[in-house]
Amino acid sequence: MFLPGYMSDMAGGKATALFAWAETEGRECLLLDYSGCGESGGKFADGTLSRWRDEVVALVEARCREPAILIGSSMGGWLMLLAALALGERVIGLVGIAAAPDFTDWGRDATQKAALERGETVLEENPYGPEPTPMHPGFWRDGQANQVLEGEIALDCPVRLIHGQRDSDVPFEVSLRLARHLRSADVQVTLIKDGDHRLSREGDIALLLRTVATLADRP
Numbered sequence: 746m747f748l749p750g751y752m753s754d755m756a757g758g759k760a761t762a763l764f765a766w767a768e769t770e771g772r773e774c775l776l777l778d779y780s781g782c783g784e785s786g787g788k789f790a791d792g793t794l795s796r797w798r799d800e801v802v803a804l805v806e807a808r809c810r811e812p813a814i815l816i817g818s819s820m821g822g823w824l825m826l827l828a829a830l831a832l833g834e835r836v837i838g839l840v841g842i843a844a845a846p847d848f849t850d851w852g853r854d855a856t857q858k859a860a861l862e863r864g865e866t867v868l869e870e871n872p873y874g875p876e877p878t879p880m881h882p883g884f885w886r887d888g889q890a891n892q893v894l895e896g897e898i899a900l901d902c903p904v905r906l907i908h909g910q911r912d913s914d915v916p917f918e919v920s921l922r923l924a925r926h927l928r929s930a931d932v933q934v935t936l937i938k939d940g941d942h943r944l945s946r947e948g949d950i951a952l953l954l955r956t957v958a959t960l961a962d963r964p
Contacts (some may be wrong), residue, residue: 746775746809748801749829750819750845754783754879758945759818759842759953766954773811777804788954790866790879793887794820798827801840805832812837814960816953819845819915819942822906826893829900838960841906842943842953845915846923849888852915853880859934861885872913893927903963905956907949909940 747760755761756774767774777799784949805813817825822844829836845852857867861882868877872934903928904927908920917936924932935956940949 746777746801746805746813748777748815748817748821748824749779749782750821751925752789753781753818753821756776756783757818757951761797762950762954763816763957773809775804775808777801790881791883792881792883794824794827794891795887798824798831798891801828802831805835805909810817812884814838814840814957816840816842816957817844820848822846823848823852823891823893826856826884826898826900827891829902830898836902837901837907838902838963839900839904840953840956840960841904841908841920841923842944843908843915844906844920844923846893846919847878847894848915849885850892851919853885858885896926898923900927901929903960904929904933905960906932906934907944907952907956908934909937909944909949910944911920911939912942914942 747763749755755778760776764774765778778785778790778799780790781792815825815829815836822841823846825839826846829839860867864882867880871878906920906924909915910917920934924934
């Protein structure tokens with residue numbers, strides 16, 4: 746199951762490549778748009794990590810006949826952790842791509858946090874499109890309440906973290922920090938020296954598919 750990033754959707758290159766690979770391999774694959782994103786109804790301003798986590802959990806419980814591997818990109822890497830904690834043994838593996846847990850904290854300066862605390866929406870320059878990227882106060886407060894990098898993350902399944910060292914949005918050190926906080930002993934971090942945040946080049950996607958295939962084929 747592929748979990749997109751913040752303001753992303755299931756039509757992205759990594760998601761569609763994963764779906765095509767799964768179809769070729771005869772494996773089940775789930776893609777989704779969170780409420781308020783992509784083709785799903787609702788307002789983006791109403792979205793929170795807790796709400797989207799519950800949507801992921803409900804979909805896994807309703808549609809997954811086999812144990813699940815969650816693949817999370819950027820914010821989706823934070824969601825995969827929250828969903829895995831809720832789903833327990835139904836999740837047998839996690840793959841994070843530039844995972845961004847706790848970005849409402851380390852990704853916002855004091856001025857932005859003060860504005861969000863006052864109930865104001867904060868707009869930032871969007872390097873991927875013409876419109877600025879908003880962060881709404883409801884999402885920020887919920888994110889602050891769902892931080893995972895302060896203590897042990899009680900997950901024991903295999904975890905694979907892929908991160909570009911030229912990522913200008915999520916420092917690769919976040920994946921190293923995440924690896925330290927995971928309780929699982931089976932955690933591997935792969936750093937791509939010339940990789941950016943998206944990791945959507947042909948070689949990046951090939952690495953993602955090999956990583957998922959290796960987890961899926963574990964006995």
